[in-house]
Amino acid sequence: MTTHTAQIIDGVALSQKLRTDVTQRVQALKAKGITPGLAVILVGENQASQVYVRNKVKGCLDCGFHSVMEKYDGDMTQDALLARIDSLNNDPTIHGILVQLPVPAHIDANKVIEAISPLKDVDGFHIASAGALMTGMPGFWPCTPYGCMKMLESIGFDLKGKHAVVIGRSNIVGKPMALMLLQKSATVTICHSATKDLKAMTLQADVIVAAVGKRNVLTADMVKPGAVVLDVGMNRNDEGKLCGDVDFEGVRQVAGYITPVPGGVGPMTITMLLVNTLESAERTAK
Numbered sequence: 001m002t003t004h005t006a007q008i009i010d011g012v013a014l015s016q017k018l019r020t021d022v023t024q025r026v027q028a029l030k031a032k033g034i035t036p037g038l039a040v041i042l043v044g045e046n047q048a049s050q051v052y053v054r055n056k057v058k059g060c061l062d063c064g065f066h067s068v069m070e071k072y073d074g075d076m077t078q079d080a081l082l083a084r085i086d087s088l089n090n091d092p093t094i095h096g097i098l099v100q101l102p103v104p105a106h107i108d109a110n111k112v113i114e115a116i117s118p119l120k121d122v123d124g125f126h127i128a129s130a131g132a133l134m135t136g137m138p139g140f141w142p143c144t145p146y147g148c149m150k151m152l153e154s155i156g157f158d159l160k161g162k163h164a165v166v167i168g169r170s171n172i173v174g175k176p177m178a179l180m181l182l183q184k185s186a187t188v189t190i191c192h193s194a195t196k197d198l199k200a201m202t203l204q205a206d207v208i209v210a211a212v213g214k215r216n217v218l219t220a221d222m223v224k225p226g227a228v229v230l231d232v233g234m235n236r237n238d239e240g241k242l243c244g245d246v247d248f249e250g251v252r253q254v255a256g257y258i259t260p261v262p263g264g265v266g267p268m269t270i271t272m273l274l275v276n277t278l279e280s281a282e283r284t285a286k
């Protein structure tokens with residue numbers, strides 16, 4: 001008996017390829033006197049956020065960007081943060097501004113997101129960016145679903161007429177993911193915590209994107225043979241190791257393609273942040 005195993009979509013290798021292109025474009029911009037600049041703001045001591053922010057800044061520096069990491073105490077006032085964003089909005093050396101979420105409870109995350117100029121909203125969370133995505137206008141796409149689209153592109157997957165099931169409906173992953181898939185003419189189903197029969201939905205899917213934040217949300221019995229499975233989730237298993245939402249070992253026996261965690265969507269998210277920041281800087285050169 002032969003056992004089937006899905007092909008792995010390697011987010012590290014794809015990131016390296018895309019970052020090589022980014023680095024070359026950064027050099028071309030620098031020759032014109034422009035260095036792409038990303039400001040990353042972290043408020044408070046969230047351990048996971050510190051790791052994400054370090055990786056984002058490192059990604060920038062590796063590709064030749066100018067990157068400033070600004071770390072503030074957890075008691076920073078909302079007014080002080082908004083004032084800092086305003087000055088970065090007006091700083092010509094900065095092409096992208098990112099405030100790492102979550103912010104402390106006394107700060108309104110929506111106010112912070114809306115304070116960032118849409119021209120520098122490289123996370124793609126501003127209402128203007130969301131509206132642009134919804135209406136098919138140019139604008140920054142949120143990095144995680146954008147990275148998922150690049151992964152599908154990398155395997156030459158034609159979404160037209162395919163059934164895509166997105167599990168999760170957050171503003172930063174699930175909803176924009178669904179819109180991007182729709183834009184490529186997939187038939188899209190969005191599932192969430194009130195979905196009655198998740199398995200009945202996922203079994204119909206040619207593409208499944210799991211963006212929930214719970215282990216084993218997707219198991220082998222829920223996947224149609226040959227389906228493409230993208231795992232956005234970031235969780236810890238019983239041994240404390242990073243894992244996704246998908247039962248990787250089980251699902252890889254059924255799926256056609258699968259993304260691992262770690263080494264899948266995570267690195268792609270940072271790569272697309274670099275792409276967005278670069279494109280913001282390139283726009284100023286035109």
Ligand code: NAP
Nearest residue numbers: 144168169170173192193211212213232233234265266269
């Ligand atoms: P979120 O805001 O907590 O959203 C989770 C979504 O999952 C919600 O829409 C929720 O439904 C839905 N859900 C919860 N339980 C469910 C269930 N049993 N069945 C079906 N749907 C269920 O999370 P998020 O920010 O979108 O992030 C999702 C995961 O991706 C997290 O693990 C996060 O750490 C990870 N993530 C990874 C990256 C990366 O770079 N790899 C980037 C961003 C996020 P309701 O809306 O009904 O509550």
